[in-house]
Amino acid sequence: MVFTRLLGSLGVGGPTVDTVLAPGPVLPGGTLSGEVRVEGGRAEARIEGITLELVARVEAETEDGEHEGGVVFERYLVGGGLRIAEGERETVPFSLVLPWETPLTELYGQPLGIVLGVRTEVAVAGGRDKGDLDPLTVGALPAQEAVLEAFGRLGFGFRCADLELGRIGGTGQQLPFYQEIELTPPPRYAHAVNEIEVTFLASPGGMDVVLEADKRGGLFSEGHDTLTRFTVSHEQAGQLDWTSEVDGWVSRLVEHRAVYGDHASYGHGDPYGGQHSGHEGHGGHGGHRSGPGVGAAVAAGAAGLAVGVAGGLVAAEIVDEVGDFFEDEDEDENENEDEGGGDED
Template sequence: MVFKRLLGSLGVGGPTVDTVLDPGAALPGGALSGQVHLQGGNADFDIDHITVELVARVEAEHEDGESEGGVVFERFTVGGGFRLGEGEHRSVPFRVGLPWESPVTELYGQPLGIVLGVRTELAVAGAKDKGDLDPLAIGPLPVQEAILEALGQLGFGFRSADLELGHIGGTGQQLPFYQEIELTPAPQYAHRLNELELTFLAGPAGLEVVLEADKRGGLFTSGHDALTRFTVPHDATGDWNTLVDGWIRQLVEHRGSYATHAPYGHGDPYAGHGHDDDFGHGHDDHHGSHHRSGPGMGTAVAAGAAGLAVGVVGGMVAAEVVDEVGDFFEDEDEDEDEGEGEGED
C-alpha cells in the first residue's frame, strides 16, 4: 500500500506511516513480521513510540439483536524513541508473536470470511494517530488442518465462519471472542444433525476442540444443542478420520450424561480428555443466548479447500470476500476519523 494516511492529529505536513507485512499466512502462536515505513513531514518530529494492533471483526448478541464491530485483541510496541528528520524515509522492522487462539482466516489460500487486520499507531510529540488497517491472513496449525481434512473426508461441508464475542465456559479460552466454523452434516449424520459447529482453542500445550451439534428432534422429542470438548497435542498423528468420527458419534449419541475420556494414553498419542453437556451448561454468562449465523461472507470458499465439500454459496466468490474485508477496514477508519473530528473545537 502507498503512504496514503496522513497523521491528522499532527496537521498538514506531519509524517505518514504504512505497515507492510511479510508475504504468506502466519500461524496461531507463530511469528508475525513486517516493516513499518515512515516518511518524514515538513519538519523534524520526535517519534515517541510505534505500536502495532491486531484487530478483529466480531459479532455480538444483545437485547436489541445482533451487532458487529472491531475488537483489538493484541498490541505490541515495535519501535520509537528517535527523531524522524524532515522528509526522511525510515523503515522499522518488527517480529512479534501471535496469540495461540488467533482465528484461522484461510484454508489453502482460500478465505473463510474472517476479518482480521493490523493497524499501526504512531505517537509523535504527545499526539497519537492510527495508520491504515491492513488485512491479516492466518492459516491453520497442522493439527487444525488435519481435523478439518478429516471432517471433509467424512462428508461434512463448509457453511460459514465467524467470530463471536464471549467465552466458552469450562475451557482455557484467553481471547474475548472465539471462532465458530459452521458445517453442514455428513450424509451418514444428516438424520441426526442440522448443523455442526467447530471451535479451536489452541495453546502452547495443545489444542482444545469444541464441537456443538444442532440435533434434530424425533417423533416424540424436540431438537436441542449438545456440546462436547476434546484436547489434542500439537504433535498428534494417526488415523484422524477414525478419531474425528468417534468425536461426532459421541456428540450425536449424547443423552445428557457427563462423560470423561482417558488422559493422553500410551497407545493413543492424541487421546484427550473432555466433557459434553447440553449447550446451556457449556457457555458462561458472558455470552448469553447462543447465536446462529445465517449465510455470510464466510460461505465463499473455493471447492476442495481442506477437503471440505465447500463451494460458492449465495453467489459469492473469494474475490468478493477480499473486497468486503477491505470495505470493513475502510469503514472502521472512517468511523475513527469522524470520532476524532467531533472532539475537536
C-alpha cells in the first residue's frame, strides 16, 4: 500500500513509501519477510528511520463497558539513513521474527475475524509519520491445529474469536493481551457448559493451552466459570492421540471445578493488575446460545474443525476493516498529540 498520508507531514511532492509483505500466512514465532519501497518526490529527502509496528485490535472491559482499541505489540527498526533524490527508488528488505504469542487470524485458510496489521512509521528531519496499514495473516502452529482438530472431532463448533486486554495469572504470558477462541459444545457436554474458550500461549519450548468453561447453572445454583491449563511441547503435535487427550481435558474441566492456582482464573484475584475487569462482564456468558447458526462450524477433511467467520465477515471485508479501524485510531492519536503540543507551549 502506498502511504499517501505521508504527504501531510513531508509536504506535497515528498517521497512515498510502499511496504510489501511476502504472500501467505506466517506462523507464530515464524519469520515475516518483505520490503519497503521508497520513491523520491520532487526534491531530495533524508529518511532517518523506517520502523515497522505490529498492531492488533483488542477489546478491553472497564467499569463503564467494553471498548476496542489498537495495541502495538512489537516494533522493528528496519532501515534509516537514506538520502532519496528526486524520483530515485530505494528498496529496503526486511526479515522479522513474530512473537510466539502472536494471535491467529485464520484457520484452514478461513479468517477468524481477528484484526492484525503491519504499520510503517517513517522518520524524517523534523518529524515522523505513520502510514497506512498492511493486513497481517497468521496461521496456526502444528500443535495448535492438532488441538483444534481434536475439538472438531469431538463435535465442538466454532463461535468466534477475539483479543482481550489483560493477562492470565499463573502463566508466562508475554503480550499485554490474549486470544480467545470460543467453541460451542456438542450434545455430550451441552447440558454442562454453554461454551469453552481456548487460549494458546506459545513459546519456543512449547505451549500452554488454557481452557475456560462457562458452566451452566443447576436448579438451585448459578452458572460459573472454571478454568484450567495444560502444557504441551511442539514435538507432540504429531505424536499424541489428540482426540483422547483433549477429551480428557474437557472432561476434567467439566466434571471438576478445576482452577489452576488460587488466583489464576480470569477475573479472580485481579490477575490483570487493574487493567482488566475479568470475564464477569465479557458479553454475558450466560446469554450465549449453543444452537446452530451464528459462527457454526462444519466438518472438513477427516472430521477436522473448519471455521466460518463470525458475523458473516469475509476476507476482503476484514482487510477493509483493518485499514478503517486503525485509520480512526491514528486520527484520534494525532488529535491528542496536537492538543498535547499546545499544552507544552
